[in-house]
Amino acid sequence: MLQEQLLAEIREANLTYLMLAQTLIRQDKAEAVFRLGMNEESADILAALSAAQVMKLASRSTLLCRLRVDDNLVWGLLTNHATSHAPDHAAKKVGNEATNALHAGILMASRVSEVL
Numbered sequence: 269m270l271q272e273q274l275l276a277e278i279r280e281a282n283l284t285y286l287m288l289a290q291t292l293i294r295q296d297k298a299e300a301v302f303r304l305g306m307n308e309e310s311a312d313i314l315a316a317l318s319a320a321q322v323m324k325l326a327s328r329s330t331l332l333c334r335l336r337v338d339d340n341l342v343w344g345l346l347t348n349h350a351t352s353h354a355p356d357h358a359a360k361k362v363g364n365e366a367t368n369a370l371h372a373g374i375l376m377a378s379r380v381s382e383v384l
Contacts, residue, residue, distance in 0.1 A: 275329050283326035285333040289314055290322070305336045 292300035293315040301311050317325070325332065348365050 278329060278331050279327055282328060282332045283322070286314070286317075286322045286326055290317065305334075 289300065289304055292303060293311045297308070297311055297315070301308055304311070306314075
């Protein structure tokens with residue numbers, strides 16, 4: 269992928285994320301804070317941005333959103349695979365998929381409460 273194409277895709281992802289975040293925050297701030305994994309102060313700032321400010325932020329070459337899944341346990345639960353690496357690199361299914369997704373949601377939610 270060419271460097272310019274990559275930068276254009278980052279900018280597009282930024283714009284999409286900022287627009288989605290603003291919409292979520294304006295509809296239900298408490299739910300948005302939970303779903304976006306941000307604190308209330310950041311949510312207030314983001315909700316108050318004008319369209320021009322959103323466009324300016326989105327045009328940055330740095331991705332503004334962050335992947336919240338940052339450990340093997342949550343990745344394993346979300347993908348329904350074991351978190352330890354088997355010697356033959358074959359992934360093994362673990363538990364019930366719905367239970368694993370719920371557990372992953374609880375773990376990510378607890379990290380949001382740490383931010384607040």
